[in-house]
Amino acid sequence: MTRWLCVLALAGAMPTMPATAQVGAVPIQPRQPVALDMARLDYALQPRQIADDVWVIEGAVEDFSRGNGCNIINTGFIVTGEGVVVVNTGPSRLYGEQQRRAIARVTPEPVVRVLNLNLHPDYFFGNQAWGDVPVQALAGSIAGMQAEGQNYATNMYRLCGDWMKSTEPTPAREPVVPQKLQLGSHRLELIRLEGHTGDDLLLVDHGTGVVFAGGLVFAERVPTTPHADVQRWLRSLDSLEALLPAIPHAVLVPSHGPVGKGKQGIAQTRAWLRWLSGMLEDSARRGLDLSEVLQAPVPAQFQSWAAQPAELHRTLAQWYPVYEKRALLGQMPNK
């Protein structure tokens, strides 16, 4: 009998440990591979502490696949002393349930609030496990989850197979607005930016400097773009960068990519968006067909990123027809 064991670049092999009584930021260590158990549908989620009271559960820096359980997102939680705040719930009901148990192994504090940072499936498909807790997102994100949840589910079941068992898209229930709030000893701030999707929520923990940057920042991974607006996204990256000096010892957690590389991710995401939009505009002016653009070489600096070239090809299929149409209608002069 074959037992499928896939070695993943998941969380560090740090055993569960008390979340209290530590001072200062915990050094971010390189991640150790952790075995996920495909036969038992066990994601082997291992929370890793990155600052006082702040933990992340890291996904594979890859594209969705059955081999990685479609666990490619970084989720997290903050143990505030007055309850736990959870950030993102992963790609499936099973993930949400296992995330909940993993958090319970770290702290006895109850979870008081769950945040979905945007409308994409891996940010909220674990919400089923959090039915008794306020699950919040920006209003636009909730509307998007309601509108697109079934389509996501069709796609995720196809891509991820059994990992999706009994998952039903369950949008966040409570709209949340940008605000500052004090929870226990933690000064938290919810910030709304935009561009990766129509509504991108960020969570800043001012005491520790941890910024959950959601989908605005991708590190060493090709950004996903089904709801993106390049110009707004670039402006939001500027806004995010402008915030950082006011956050001492800022640690930026991207939703996709190595947690320790979050700050570089701002520059990486910006460089990618600029290259991509420039390349598409130039190709359309020259009269290239989508089939030719798909063959175009990718600059060396992006070649080693995860999800290359599948994610690039998805973006080209989504975006290039718009550029082609503008060129065809004479809205772009010949070069």
Place this chain on the structure above:
Amino acid sequence: MTTFLHRRAWLLRLGAAGIVAGGCPLAASAEDDLSGGDPLHSMQWPGLRKQYLGDAPMRFSTDVRVKGPAFADDAMNVPMFIDARPLASVGGGVARIDVISDRNPIREVLSFEPLRALPVLAFRFRMEQASPVRALVQTRDGQWHVGGTWVQAAGGGCTVPGNSRADGSWSRTLNQVNARFFNNVLEGSQRLRVRIMHPMDTGLVAGIPAFYVETLELLDAAAQAWWRLALHEPVSENPLLTFELPEQPSGVLRLLGRDNNGNAISAQVSA
């Protein structure tokens, strides 16, 4: 559509072949090759060959370049690029290019007669499932040259209505044409890109009969055709077609065609 009967026929043939080959599944001799020597290893190929090429001489050839995405992210708009320029000086040059997709419910995608254009064509089409996509290229001496590529797909592209059908907007733009020339995309050639607004209904969506552009040709001022195209149901909504003309035609060009309901397409194309 006749493909259903054909499909049954080749399923029966495959079934019979399977019994013969089943006793020795690991043998990889040519006799056991159910794909008839197809470089893409598709068991549909022997049936397709019989259906489309009959007993005419054919060869698989890298002179027929077929480029598509490894994975069709948008199964309603799968971009394909066909380039048979290496055959321009073979067998009197290219007479026609037939594009088929083995595993589509409607396999015929289009037929292209390059005439005075280069044997190069880009277009988009709908895929119902992952499939080989092939260009069957006939040179004027009657010889067929076959190239192809595999396109993986989640599929479903043939059985959902296009955007303009779903929102009803197709009727306001039916058969409108946008066209534009681009210079030197391929060295020394004029590229013509044409978009025709048309819902291109496959007939495979409940309650929506097949409705698609059937013919299209480019005529010069002397009414000489530069290329001719026969389209079939799988060509994508609002077809976007890319042609290569080796020289700039002089005077006013006309794009003429009609759909299967008899609606005319007629537009001037200026360089």
